[in-house]
Amino acid sequence: MTKISNLDIKLIAEKYGTPVYVYDKQRIISNYKNLRNTFDKYYPNTKIHYSVKANSNPHILKIFNEINAGTDCSSPMEVLLSQKAGFSKENILYTGNYESYTDLEFALNNVGRINLDDINSFDRLLKVGKPDIISFRLNPGIGRGGFEGITTAGSDAKFGVPYEKAIIAYQKAIDAGIKRFGIHMMTGSNNLEPYYFAEIVEKLMMIAGNLFNKLEIVPEYIDIGGGFGIPYEDDEDPLNIDLTAKLISEVFIEKSAKYHFGTPQLLLEPGRFLVADAGYLISKVVGLKNSYKTFVGIDSGMSTLIRPALYGAKHRSYIYGKDKLHQNVNICGQICENSDIFAKNTFLPEAEEGDLLIFRDAGAYGYVMASNYNNRPRPAEVLVDGEDAKLIRFREQPEDLMKLIPEFENL
Ligand SMILES: Cc1ncc(COP(=O)(O)O)c(C=O)c1O
Structure with missing residues (x-):
């Protein structure tokens, strides 16, 4: 080499x-275009928020801003770096973990949409202000990642609201007067199996369907996180992104119709797939x-x-x-x-x-x-x-x- x-x-x-x-700018752009074009083919109402945690250099973020991606941030500093790279408030998403009052206040003032990590994150949020739209990160009970440390759902995971308790979270938000909703999950990083994505999206859609129908609300967006993997070794095959997007979109469209969601925005938060x-x-x-x-x-x-x-x-x-x-x-x-x-x-x-x-x-x-x-x-x-x-x-x-x-x- x-x-x-x-x-x-x-x-x-x-x-x-x-x-x-050393980073290759054209490779980043072609990775993004590959994902963008593939989802455009199967479900155009998809928005890609690059996950800043994967590589937060503002010069890299600026590339994503120029090609019309949003960002997903996990800390106030990641939001500041997104702002430095020129992202507007509505293109910045915040998905934290055990968010403090300071984190929540900062997010409320600086980002367009927040995915909350827990029910009591919402209690803390209300003490600093009330957003127009709210989403909770759900733990759908199963997760998979390339290593245990990057498996972010399932019974051992520290992330998200257990899906059985999701109804309490959204009821609280309704009671607080919130009228616009999203829903989120991120179940693991570096997955190379298209059918895993289909399985996990189907599970989230079924949870969302039961939940939202029962509460008589509809999600404006459904955020399935990142997790799209890359092969790190010669004997691994790359993720078949066309099949992945097709399977995700099929189940997304079918369940959105079944639960009367219309055509909610599908949000993706890829990090590794775009820059690794x-x-x-x-x-x-x-x-x-x-x-x-x-x-x-x-x-x-x-x-x-x-x-x-x-x-x-x-x-x-x-x-x-x-x-x-x-x-x-x-x-x-x-x-x-x-x-x-x-x-x-x-x-x-x-x-x-x-x-x-x-x-x-x-x-x-x-x-x-x-x-x-x-x-x-x-x-x-x-x-x-x-x-x-x-x-x-x-x-x-x-x-x-x-x-x-x-x-x-x-x-
Ligand atoms: C909430 C959230 N979104 C997106 C990502 C990005 O994951 P990946 O780099 O696997 O696409 C992560 C990674 O841990 C995450 O926690």
Whole structure:
């Protein structure tokens, strides 16, 4: 591997240093258009709110604003970043978790629609103000994700209102005088099975049908969350997005008719599907160790990209300009944890100090999950468009971290 879009990776590393996250703008746009066009074919009244948590760089958000997506935010800062990228209030959706009064007040004043995480979130919301439209995130009792940590519904999940209690939530909203409603779920991330989406949407529609019919209200929007996956390994097939959209739309249309919903807006909140395969993490090999195993040590770590350490996630890796697989190695970072391993027993070409090591599919849940553990400053981010590159986040410097520490005399 030598290029990202039309740009030589070595030139990027020389200009911006390593480790550096690099994103391919055209890939993001084509991922979005693929999803947009497919839903236009089957259910045009679909709105896509890009999930900011996947990659919140405002330069990335600006791309989504330019192609008419909305955003879905999980914190006030994500809303501020959406605003910085130019999103209007009505194009920003807020889906929090255990929202505080401050979060709710901020959301009420700054976003168009709110999906509440619990019944008592509504009590807190009413203390700070009353929205025109409200939606609750339901836990439909089942969920599925690529790993346990990203399965966000079912009996073990901390998210949402259990669907059996949904009627209490909406009755409360009716009693408070609210007249416009939505409904939401997000059951898990990185799903690659179209029929899973059909199954879960059918379940949500049946829950919504019983609930809304009983309360004699109709949903203006039905938000099925994100969760569309990408293949991280060679033996995984990509999600068949055409079949997924077709199955979702069929069940959505059939149940909307059955429960007299008309044609509610279908909301999607994809994150990973839109940005994951557009991103790369470029690191440098800094040390090679022949211990009981062979270790290739790089200038990144779990502080740069935590997914492998956190979930055992796989990111395919390449050495710049070298193709011939040569050795079975463990790729590790510089952090003082033995879980700071990017790949175990993986085949790489012969690695040498100074080689560039590139991880694929690092555009989602990469930089956003980076930390300063071991006091490593966070990396830079670069956006590539054809042969052009631009720095979209400065590399963190020791001074940036020092700045947060008050002088001793002020303590
Ligand atoms: C409420 C909500 N919406 C959207 C997403 C985005 O999920 P994904 O990146 O799998 O599309 C998440 C991820 O956890 C989420 O919690």
